[in-house]
Amino acid sequence: MATLIRIFGDIDAAEDGVQDAFAVAVRKWPIDGLPPNPGGWITTTARRCAIDRLRRESRGRDLLDEVAVLSSRTEDPGIPEMVTNVQDDRLRLIFTCCNPALATEVQVALTLRLLGGLTTEEVARAFLISRPTMEQRLARAKRKIKAARIPYRVPEDDELQERLRPVLAVVYLVYNAGLTSSADVDLCVEAIRLARLLVTLMPDEPEVAGLLALLLLTESRRSSRSRPDGSLVLLGEQDRTRWNRHLIEEGEAVVRRCLRRNQPGPYQIQAAINAVHANASTIADTEWSQIVALYDQLYVVAPTPVVALNRAIAVGEVQGAAAALALVDELDLDNYHPFHATRADLLHRLGRDGEAAAAYERAADLAPTDAERDFLSLGGRASR
Amino acid sequence: MAQYMFSAYGSETGPAMTEEEMQRSWQRILTLEEEMKSAGALVFSGRLLEPETATVVRVADGDVMTTDGPFAESKEHLGGFYIIEARDLDAALGWASKTTAAVGAPIEVRPFWEMPDA
Numbered sequence: 001m002a003t004l005i006r007i008f009g010d011i012d013a014a015e016d017g018v019q020d021a022f023a024v025a026v027r028k029w030p031i032d033g034l035p036p037n038p039g040g041w042i043t044t045t046a047r048r049c050a051i052d053r054l055r056r057e058s059r060g061r062d063l064l065d066e067v068a069v070l071s072s073r074t075e076d077p078g079i080p081e082m083v084t085n086v087q088d089d090r091l092r093l094i095f096t097c098c099n100p101a102l103a104t105e106v107q108v109a110l111t112l113r114l115l116g117g118l119t120t121e122e123v124a125r126a127f128l129i130s131r132p133t134m135e136q137r138l139a140r141a142k143r144k145i146k147a148a149r150i151p152y153r154v155p156e157d158d159e160l161q162e163r164l165r166p167v168l169a170v171v172y173l174v175y176n177a178g179l180t181s182s183a184d185v186d187l188c189v190e191a192i193r194l195a196r197l198l199v200t201l202m203p204d205e206p207e208v209a210g211l212l213a214l215l216l217l218t219e220s221r222r223s224s225r226s227r228p229d230g231s232l233v234l235l236g237e238q239d240r241t242r243w244n245r246h247l248i249e250e251g252e253a254v255v256r257r258c259l260r261r262n263q264p265g266p267y268q269i270q271a272a273i274n275a276v277h278a279n280a281s282t283i284a285d286t287e288w289s290q291i292v293a294l295y296d297q298l299y300v301v302a303p304t305p306v307v308a309l310n311r312a313i314a315v316g317e318v319q320g321a322a323a324a325l326a327l328v329d330e331l332d333l334d335n336y337h338p339f340h341a342t343r344a345d346l347l348h349r350l351g352r353d354g355e356a357a358a359a360y361e362r363a364a365d366l367a368p369t370d371a372e373r374d375f376l377s378l379g380g381r382a383s384r
Numbered sequence: 385m386a387q388y389m390f391s392a393y394g395s396e397t398g399p400a401m402t403e404e405e406m407q408r409s410w411q412r413i414l415t416l417e418e419e420m421k422s423a424g425a426l427v428f429s430g431r432l433l434e435p436e437t438a439t440v441v442r443v444a445d446g447d448v449m450t451t452d453g454p455f456a457e458s459k460e461h462l463g464g465f466y467i468i469e470a471r472d473l474d475a476a477l478g479w480a481s482k483t484t485a486a487v488g489a490p491i492e493v494r495p496f497w498e499m500p501d502a
Binding site: 099101147148149150151155159 | 386471472473474477493494495
């Protein structure tokens with residue numbers, strides 16, 4: 001750490017560099033093995049990560065200037081010129097990129113480009129589309145921002161909560177895209193970076209912190225999420241010793257701060273659920289009744305069938321498969337593969353194997369990736 | 385300040401409004417237009433008569449041709465429009481949200497081309 005502070009003269013850059021280096025280590029060391037000099041590896045990697053980050057941030061600043069020029073006409077001449085600092089600009093930029101007048105995929109591309117500092121090429125690769133297509137998408141978006149006068153400002157207090165939702169949704173989307181992407185650009189890392197930035201820019205927004213906590217806790221399990229052949233590993237079968245304790249500790253600390261604030265929201269509650277899982281050293285030790293209570297809370301603020309489904313799974317752990325199946329069968333989620341996978345598992349536990357097999361087949365038909373399809377076709381079990 | 389056009393599209397398919405619904409919609413529109421006028425946002429508005437009342441005029445082979453009926457061969461037609469003045473798209477969309485609720489039809493919001501500053 002000290003070496004890096006000496007090199008960069010900047011504690012934040014050094015800290016971020018070390019954090020990034022640890023993230024890389026967590027991913028690479030289990031596969032490549034421990035390097036002969038772990039400390040030295042961390043220092044070298046951290047330095048590279050910090051340089052990379054500084055390059056992105058200066059790219060980001062150049063891009064900020066670009067956007068500011070685009071929207072200079074929207075500044076109300078009546079308001080005295082405010083002293084612009086980089087943080088304020090980034091906040092304005094986020095809300096501009098995630099304006100609901102832009103399509104979601106455009107919001108995502110703009111956010112990654114202008115806030116994440118990715119090159120157009122990197123954004124294109126991340127979503128497996130061609131560079132010219134992505135260039136066009138971004139160019140059209142910038143034209144619309146200018147022509148239709150999408151404002152370059154932070155929304156007023158009375159609209160802030162509503163406008164914050166697409167911002168958080170974009171970051172969450174980026175993270176999830178990263179989980180299933182085989183691209184070389186790590187969107188999960190980008191999403192967490194963006195979430196950290198949002199927390200810095202909006203320290204008083206509890207849902208922003210909630211999102212960061214959720215991403216950290218989900219990320220902590222990432223390396224044990226799938227096998228080398230790409231098949232998925234059930235939560236109950238994951239090797240918990242491989243879960244990243246640093247990310248868990250950080251995520252749990254954020255969750256505790258959120259609990260103290262007592263302004264719950266969907267991301268915070270989902271983070272809390274993940275924290276309960278992270279706390280259990282084995283699946284059997286999981287405090288499922290706590291999870292059910294949290295899902296009860298989640299359902300109040302987000303009464304969707306998917307939440308009901310996840311709640312039913314937890315209920316199944318507390319009250320048994322029959323109770324869970326009764327809840328699940330009330331739901332209308334025919335096109336959602338986890339619905340059928342859940343039914344299949346519950347039916348199997350109840351000894352109704354014929355129906356379970358049919359449900360697994362239906363789930364496999366709907367599965368979005370080959371890994372998941374294979375997993376489900378084998379009756380939700382690994383080939384080994 | 386910029387100007388935006390709000391185009392209200394009606395469809396031939398789908399249920400027509402009852403007399404009562406039309407009255408209520410009309411009331412809502414009048415109230416909204418008063419609000420827009422007070423805010424200095426309303427430049428002009430108008431409701432159009434049915435597409436069958438339209439005539440299209442165009443030049444073909446150097447001559448002016450006249451055709452009976454609307455321009456677009458589609459089931460959706462422009463029913464009416466507003467020209468609104470607003471400082472940015474967020475503000476325009478704020479008015480558009482109220483307009484679509486009052487009118488009961490989708491509203492397309494498009495910015496006007498402006499003469500570039502010299």
